[in-house]
Amino acid sequence: MNIVIVDDERLARNELRRLLNAHEDVCVVGEAACVADGIRAVERMEPDLVLLDVQMPDGSGFDLLQALSAPPPVVFTTAHDQHAVRAFQVSALDYLLKPIEPELLARALDKQRRRMMLAPEAAAQAPAEGRIFIQDGERCWLVELERIMLFESEGNYTRLYFDGQRPLLLRSLVQLEARLDQTRFLRVSRNRIVNMDFVEGIKPSPGGGLTLVLQDGVQVPMSRRRSVQFRQTAQL
Amino acid sequence: MSSRDYCFCQLLGWGTLTLFSVISSSFGSLHAALQFALAKLVLMASGLGLSHLWRARLRRQGWLVRPSGFPYARIGAGLFLLAVAQTACLLLSDRVFRKGAFFDDEPAMLAFNIGLLVFVWLVVFSVWTLCYAVAQARRRAGRFEYEKLRLEVSVKDAELRALQAQVNPHFFFNSLNSIRALTFENADAAARAIGQLAGMMRYSLQAGQQPLVALNEELAAVRSYLDMEKLRFDERLQLHVDVDADLGATLLPPMVLQTLAENAVRHGVERSSGPCRIAIRAWRTDDAVAVEVANQGRIATDSSSTRLGLSNARERLALLCGHGAGIALVESDGWVRACVNLPHTSPALEAA
Numbered sequence: 001m002n003i004v005i006v007d008d009e010r011l012a013r014n015e016l017r018r019l020l021n022a023h024e025d026v027c028v029v030g031e032a033a034c035v036a037d038g039i040r041a042v043e044r045m046e047p048d049l050v051l052l053d054v055q056m057p058d059g060s061g062f063d064l065l066q067a068l069s070a071p072p073p074v075v076f077t078t079a080h081d082q083h084a085v086r087a088f089q090v091s092a093l094d095y096l097l098k099p100i101e102p103e104l105l106a107r108a109l110d111k112q113r114r115r116m117m118l119a120p121e122a123a124a125q126a127p128a129e130g131r132i133f134i135q136d137g138e139r140c141w142l143v144e145l146e147r148i149m150l151f152e153s154e155g156n157y158t159r160l161y162f163d164g165q166r167p168l169l170l171r172s173l174v175q176l177e178a179r180l181d182q183t184r185f186l187r188v189s190r191n192r193i194v195n196m197d198f199v200e201g202i203k204p205s206p207g208g209g210l211t212l213v214l215q216d217g218v219q220v221p222m223s224r225r226r227s228v229q230f231r232q233t234a235q236l
Numbered sequence: 237m238s239s240r241d242y243c244f245c246q247l248l249g250w251g252t253l254t255l256f257s258v259i260s261s262s263f264g265s266l267h268a269a270l271q272f273a274l275a276k277l278v279l280m281a282s283g284l285g286l287s288h289l290w291r292a293r294l295r296r297q298g299w300l301v302r303p304s305g306f307p308y309a310r311i312g313a314g315l316f317l318l319a320v321a322q323t324a325c326l327l328l329s330d331r332v333f334r335k336g337a338f339f340d341d342e343p344a345m346l347a348f349n350i351g352l353l354v355f356v357w358l359v360v361f362s363v364w365t366l367c368y369a370v371a372q373a374r375r376r377a378g379r380f381e382y383e384k385l386r387l388e389v390s391v392k393d394a395e396l397r398a399l400q401a402q403v404n405p406h407f408f409f410n411s412l413n414s415i416r417a418l419t420f421e422n423a424d425a426a427a428r429a430i431g432q433l434a435g436m437m438r439y440s441l442q443a444g445q446q447p448l449v450a451l452n453e454e455l456a457a458v459r460s461y462l463d464m465e466k467l468r469f470d471e472r473l474q475l476h477v478d479v480d481a482d483l484g485a486t487l488l489p490p491m492v493l494q495t496l497a498e499n500a501v502r503h504g505v506e507r508s509s510g511p512c513r514i515a516i517r518a519w520r521t522d523d524a525v526a527v528e529v530a531n532q533g534r535i536a537t538d539s540s541s542t543r544l545g546l547s548n549a550r551e552r553l554a555l556l557c558g559h560g561a562g563i564a565l566v567e568s569d570g571w572v573r574a575c576v577n578l579p580h581t582s583p584a585l586e587a588a
Contacts, residue, residue, distance in 0.1 A: 008509075009410070009468045015417035034509050057509045079409035098413040 001112060004030040004045055006038035006064065007077065012098065016077070018052055019105050020024065026109065037060040039067050047072055049112050051096075054078040057169060065098040065133035069179065072131070074142060075108045091140045132152040134160060136167035146184065149198040149214055150175055153191035161218065186230075190210060242291075245371075246284060249364070254280040275333040282325035286318050287364055299573055300369045301376070315365065319357035326353060396524055404498065407465070414467045429467055432460040443490035447556050451518065451527065452484030458497045462514065465501050473505045479518040479527075486518075486525045488578055489552040495545045496529035496563070496574045504531030504572065515571075523580050524560075530573040535565065546574070
């Protein structure tokens with residue numbers, strides 16, 4: 001497992017290296033002391049996991065994730081940052097409190113090992129897909145794109161539907177579309193992209209077009225032009 | 237007694253007096269009754285005016301609030317003058333509205349009547365002054381209670397704030413993390429760091445128990461703190477301390493410089509990728525001792541700074557070292573300077 005450590009304190013980085021030494025399958029492939037270097041290290045090394053400090057001189061760990069087009073899995077490390085810890089808790093993000101308990105670090109590494117075993121070829125085949133980091137108010141998510149059911153354009157923002165959550169992301173639908181796998185995601189109208197894995201039913205709508213019924217009962221109307229295209233491809 | 241209460245009491249008092257004197261008299265004709273009422277109305281106005289002037293004088297001279305007791309002779313003379321003035325008004329209005337009916341008596345009787353009037357008005361103004369003094373005393377008692385309560389709350393507040401000003405958990409856990417790393421890297425340095433952390437903890441635990449500490453004690457704790465931070469930040473933190481030994485006994489509330497040093501680290505060193513200098517200086521001015529904690533950087537304008545630590549420190553300084561003590565925060569030449577002013581007249585220095 002390749003790991004990049006991002007922390008502005010030299011001793012904290014050394015301590016993490018020392019703790020990781022106990023795990024034979026772990027290799028620290030990069031270290032960075034600020035957000036800017038961290039972004040470069042992650043983009044160059046494409047690690048399996050990033051151990052990420054929250055506060056750094058040129059920004060926060062959240063800033064780093066937001067700057068990455070395809071953020072890797074992350075475990076946050078912090079000493080005591082009430083605000084950040086609450087964000088982790090409400091968002092179910094992985095975090096470790098410094099000084100880090102070796103057992104808790106082992107558990108976090110195990111989780112990543114399981115994740116890598118579950119989808120080894122997916123990670124290899126579609127590196128462009130991966131994950132997306134979303135911060136909406138106090139809550140944040142690091143979510144796999146394939147788990148997102150629906151993208152809905154709201155001006156410069158896009159609302160994402162997944163796991164019962166509907167956060168708003170400051171990125172346009174066009175920007176997001178470029179990253180999406182065309183075989184899984186379908187642009188159904190000017191302002192919506194649907195994940196076909198989540199489509200449970202298709203029914204005709206009064207205007208002659210189609211309406212997709214997604215999990216959770218969300219109904220998405222398809223534009224007439226798209227409906228025609230969809231009928232043609234479906235018949236093929 | 238608010239000024240609204242005062243106006244109400246004045247109108248009620250003088251109105252009642254006038255009403256009584258009008259209805260207790262009997263008149264032959266409506267015309268005479270009206271004339272009499274008009275004269276009494278003028279008298280009421282003059283009574284109001286005179287008593288109001290009297291109140292202004294009482295307040296200006298502070299005759300009713302002297303701790304040494306009331307200056308009876310002056311108050312008595314004042315009351316006599318009021319009675320004479322009011323009697324003069326009465327005679328004047330009598331002349332104008334009732335064509336001098338009062339003056340119809342023979343001279344001896346007239347003099348007696350005037351004397352009687354002066355006496356009656358003397359009694360009226362004395363009663364007025366008594367009522368005013370009682371109302372004032374009650375008001376002061378209420379205010380005193382309030383002040384006492386406020387002071388108690390402030391002292392409790394200061395204690396609480398001193399407790400809150402103790403070692404912040406972010407620093408504490410980061411320090412433990414650094415020390416754990418050091419134990420493998422440099423055991424001696426780790427042992428030293430534990431000593432410093434212990435000293436700092438002990439100092440901050442005691443800080444809540446004493447209102448004032450000597451500058452050199454506080455500086456020792458601040459040095460320990462900054463040495464710990466130096467472990468975390470390496471060459472990013474550069475410390476310069478320049479304090480004359482003869483200023484070491486200057487007293488100040490505990491944790492004030494500590495708060496400023498923490499701010500310097502948080503807003504200066506933590507935000508700087510390269511070296512950031514922190515300079516602590518102290519010097520004597522004409523009427524005060526100044527202690528400055530400065531860091532390279534800019535004053536934080538974003539929401540990450542709540543200024544809570546600074547305002548706490550300011551309040552404790554004002555509370556324990558009196559007015560004139562305070563902290564000025566300025567930005568100049570790429571430095572943020574927090575300057576603590578400890579005036580000589582403050583209890584902090586008198587005790588020294």
